Amino acid sequence: MRFLKVRNMDINGFLFVFMLSTIMLNLVISLYGVFARPSLIKKIIALTILSDSGNVLAIAVGFRDWPSGWSPSTPPVLNVTSPKASDVVSFARVAVDPLPQALVLTAVVIGLAVMLFLVFLTLQIYRLYGTTDVRKVAKLKG
Amino acid sequence: MIGLNSVGVLVPSLVGFAFILPLLGKLIKNVKFFHIYAALASLWAAILATYNAYLVFTAGTQVYPFGGWPPPLGIAYELDKLNALLGMVTALVMLAITIYSAWYLKDYEGVAYYYTLLLGLEVGLIGCLYTGDAFNLFVMLEVLSISAYALVGFYRSKPEAVEAAIKYGMFGAVATTLYFVGLVFIYATFGTLNMADLAFKLTFYVYYPVPNPFSGTFFGNPYVASAVALALALWAFTYKSAAFPNHFWLPDAHPEAPTPVSAALSGLVVNVGVYAIVRFLYTIFGPSAFVVQLRDAVLIALLVLGIASGLIGALMMVVQEDIKRLLAYSTISHIGLVLVGVAIGTSSTLNQNSLAYVLGLAGGIYHMVNHTLGKALLFLVSGILIALAGGSRKLDDIGGVGRRYPLVSLALFLGVFQLLGVPPFGGFFSKLLIYSAYMEAGMPYVSLMVILISAISLLGYVKLIYASVFKVGSPKVEQTTKVSLPTAIVLALGIACLVTGLATTYITSMMFDVVGSFATPQGVYDYWQSFFNTLLNLASGVMR
Numbered sequence: 001m002r003f004l005k006v007r008n009m010d011i012n013g014f015l016f017v018f019m020l021s022t023i024m025l026n027l028v029i030s031l032y033g034v035f036a037r038p039s040l041i042k043k044i045i046a047l048t049i050l051s052d053s054g055n056v057l058a059i060a061v062g063f064r065d066w067p068s069g070w071s072p073s074t075p076p077v078l079n080v081t082s083p084k085a086s087d088v089v090s091f092a093r094v095a096v097d098p099l100p101q102a103l104v105l106t107a108v109v110i111g112l113a114v115m116l117f118l119v120f121l122t123l124q125i126y127r128l129y130g131t132t133d134v135r136k137v138a139k140l141k142g
Numbered sequence: 143m144i145g146l147n148s149v150g151v152l153v154p155s156l157v158g159f160a161f162i163l164p165l166l167g168k169l170i171k172n173v174k175f176f177h178i179y180a181a182l183a184s185l186w187a188a189i190l191a192t193y194n195a196y197l198v199f200t201a202g203t204q205v206y207p208f209g210g211w212p213p214p215l216g217i218a219y220e221l222d223k224l225n226a227l228l229g230m231v232t233a234l235v236m237l238a239i240t241i242y243s244a245w246y247l248k249d250y251e252g253v254a255y256y257y258t259l260l261l262g263l264e265v266g267l268i269g270c271l272y273t274g275d276a277f278n279l280f281v282m283l284e285v286l287s288i289s290a291y292a293l294v295g296f297y298r299s300k301p302e303a304v305e306a307a308i309k310y311g312m313f314g315a316v317a318t319t320l321y322f323v324g325l326v327f328i329y330a331t332f333g334t335l336n337m338a339d340l341a342f343k344l345t346f347y348v349y350y351p352v353p354n355p356f357s358g359t360f361f362g363n364p365y366v367a368s369a370v371a372l373a374l375a376l377w378a379f380t381y382k383s384a385a386f387p388n389h390f391w392l393p394d395a396h397p398e399a400p401t402p403v404s405a406a407l408s409g410l411v412v413n414v415g416v417y418a419i420v421r422f423l424y425t426i427f428g429p430s431a432f433v434v435q436l437r438d439a440v441l442i443a444l445l446v447l448g449i450a451s452g453l454i455g456a457l458m459m460v461v462q463e464d465i466k467r468l469l470a471y472s473t474i475s476h477i478g479l480v481l482v483g484v485a486i487g488t489s490s491t492l493n494q495n496s497l498a499y500v501l502g503l504a505g506g507i508y509h510m511v512n513h514t515l516g517k518a519l520l521f522l523v524s525g526i527l528i529a530l531a532g533g534s535r536k537l538d539d540i541g542g543v544g545r546r547y548p549l550v551s552l553a554l555f556l557g558v559f560q561l562l563g564v565p566p567f568g569g570f571f572s573k574l575l576i577y578s579a580y581m582e583a584g585m586p587y588v589s590l591m592v593i594l595i596s597a598i599s600l601l602g603y604v605k606l607i608y609a610s611v612f613k614v615g616s617p618k619v620e621q622t623t624k625v626s627l628p629t630a631i632v633l634a635l636g637i638a639c640l641v642t643g644l645a646t647t648y649i650t651s652m653m654f655d656v657v658g659s660f661a662t663p664q665g666v667y668d669y670w671q672s673f674f675n676t677l678l679n680l681a682s683g684v685m686r
Contacts, residue, residue, distance in 0.1 A: 027323065034316050040308065047315055054323045061330040100329065103277055107322055110284045114315045117288060121295060121308040128301040141305055 019060060026053040040122045040132040044115065051111045055104045062100035148197065149219050150206035152190045153269045159183040160261035167254025177244035180257040184233070184240040187264060191233035198226035203659070203672040205274065212680040213274070213673055214336045220274025222669055223659035224507065227652075228417055229271045231511050232410050235518050236264045238631050242522050243402040245627045246529075256296065256400075262289035263406060270414045274673070276426075277335045279418065280322055283382070287314050290411055293403040294395045306394035313391060317381040324374030331367035337426055338673035341666055344368070344431040368433045372440060375422055383415025385444075385481055386451035389474045393458070396473065397466035397535065401525030404466055408473040409518035413510055416477065419444070420484050424503070424661040425669060429492050438488045445485035445588065452478030452595040459602030464535045465524045465609070468602055469517065472561060475599050476513040480506050482592060483576040487661065491583045498583035503661050504653035505575030512568040512642055516560035519635040520606075523554045526628050527610050537605065541615025549629050551611045556636030558603045560643075563596055568642030571650065 026049060033046025076095040080087050122132055129137050160183075163176070170176075198204055198221050206219040221229070240260060247253050266286025273279050291314065295307025329335055332343050347364055377388070384392040392412075396404045423444075427437055455475025462468035483506025492499050530547065531540045544551040556567075563569040573592060580588040642649060659665045 031316070034312065040312075043312055047312065047319075050316065051319045051322075054319055054326065057323060058326045058329075061326055100326070103322075103325075103329075106277075106281060110281065111315075111319075113288060114284065114311070117291060118308065118311055118315065121291075121304060121311060124295075124298055124304045125308060128299070128304060137305055141302060 448481030502579030509572035
C-alpha cells in the first residue's frame, strides 16, 4: 500500500501541503476574527470561515493517495458486480472515503442552524441596543 | 436485539415529543395542555433512563447500534455505569424542573416554544451522555447548545438576556467547531470515531500501528494528532463545563435564563462537559493509551484549572448582590472541585497508589451528582423567593421573605448544607473523598485547597441564607402567589440531597463500582468487549 509521501515534492505534493497550510491559516485568522473583532457581524463572518475551514479539512482527510498524480482518487462506487478480494483492495486504495463527507454534511446543517440563531440574536441586539459593536453593548449594559 | 430497546428508543422518542410541539402550539390554545404534555414527556424520559440504569447495573454494559449497523460503521449508544447513572440523575432532575416550569410559566403565552427548547435540552443532555460515538457527541453537543443558547435568550426583549445569549452562543459555536476539527484529526489518524474502537486502537497502537493514508506526514503522526485532538476537544469541554478561564459566559448566561432553565443549565449542562472530559481522559485516552506524558500534562493542567475555578467561583460568590448570580458563581466553584476530583488519574498516582485514583474519581463523580441535586434545588428555591419578593433578584429586596414560608426555607437549608458539605449530607462525603484521595496521593496542598474553597464559599452561602431567611426587611410579599407545587418539588429535591448523604455507604460503594466500569483496565476491557460482541453479532447476521 502506497501512502502519502510529501517528502517526494512533486507539484501535487506541493499543492497538498499548500492547501493544508491555507486551511490552518484560515482557522487561525478566523479565530482572531471571532475573538478580536468588535463587530458582531464580523464575528459571525469569521465564525462561518472557521466552520468552513474545518469542513474543508474534513473533506481533504477523506482523499486517499491524492498527491500522486498518476492514480487520482475515484468516487466510492465499486463498479464490479461480484468483487474479488483484489478488487476490494484496489478499490480501498483509490476510492474517496465517504464518511468525512457525511460528517461535513451533518456539520454544515448544524452550522446553518447555529448561524441563523446567531444572526437573529444580532438583529435583536441591534434592535435593543442600536449597535452591533460589542464594546458599546457592554457599556450600554452597564 | 434491534426491536424496541429502551436504550435506543429514549432519545429519538424525546426528539419527536419535542419537535411536534410548535405544530401543536398552532392547533391547541390551552396552556394547561402543554404543561401536562411536557411533564408526561419528561416522566417518560425519567422512567426509561431509570430503567436503563437498572439494566446497566444488573446486566452490564448495554450497546444499541442504530439502524442495525455494526458499531464502527454506524452510530451506537454505549451505556456503562457512568453514563447510565448520570443519565438517570439528569432525567429525574429534568422531570422536577419541567413540573416546576408549569408553575413558573403558568401565565405565559408562548409556552409551546419554551417546552420545545426545554425538551430539546433534555434530548441533548441524554444524547451526549448515552452516545458511544465521538462524532455523535458533537451532534448532541450542538443540539444541547442550541437549546441552551435559545433558552438563555428566551426573554428576547430583555437586553441583558440577549447579550448573555450571544456571548454564550458565539464562543460556544467556536468551541464546538474546534471540537469538530479535533475529530477530523482523530479520524485522519485512527480511522474511526467510535469511542470503544478508539480506546482499543489507542491502547494497542504501540503494538499494532494502524496504517493510515497520512502515515509519515504531519497528519499521520499519532502523537501530534492525539495532542491536537485532545487540546481542541478539552477546550470545548472546559468551555461547556465553565472551568476557569472559560467561565466568563456563565455568570451572565445562567442568571438571565428563566429560573427553571437556570437550574437545568447550572445543574445539568455543566455536567456534560465534565462527563465528556472524563470519558476522553479515562476511557478513550485512558491510562493504558500510548500518550502517557500528554495525558499527565493535561490532567495536571486540569487540576490547576479546577483549583483556580474553585477559588475564583468561591471568592466571586461573596461579593454578589444578585441571588441567581451568586448561585451561578457557586456552580463555577463546584465544577472546579469536581475537576480537582477527576484530575487525579496521572500515571504516577495510578502506578503508586491505585486507592487514591479510585477515591478521587469516585469523589468527583459523587460530587457531580451532589452538586446537580443541590444546585437545581437552590435555583428552584431562588425562583420561589424571587416570585414572592415581587420579581427582584437583588438579595436586599428579598429581605427575609423565606421566614414566612418555612418549608421553602427548609429546602433552602437542605440545599445549602448539601453544597457546603455539612456532615450528614452528600456534599460532605464527596468532598471528603476528594480530600482523602489527595492526602493518599501525597499531595496534601490540594486537599488543603479543597478545604479552603469550601471555607471561602461558606461566606457566600451565609450571605444567601441571611438575605433570604433571617434578614429583617419589608419585602413586598405577594399574597396571591401560590407556592404549594414548587415547594413540594424543592422539598423532594431536598430529601434527595439528604438521601445522598444518609445512604452514603451504599452510594460510595456504588461510585466505586462506577469508577470500576470506566477507569480501570477491567472496565475499559468490558467497554470493548460489549462493543466487539455487538459488532460480531451484527456482522454474523449480515454474513448469513
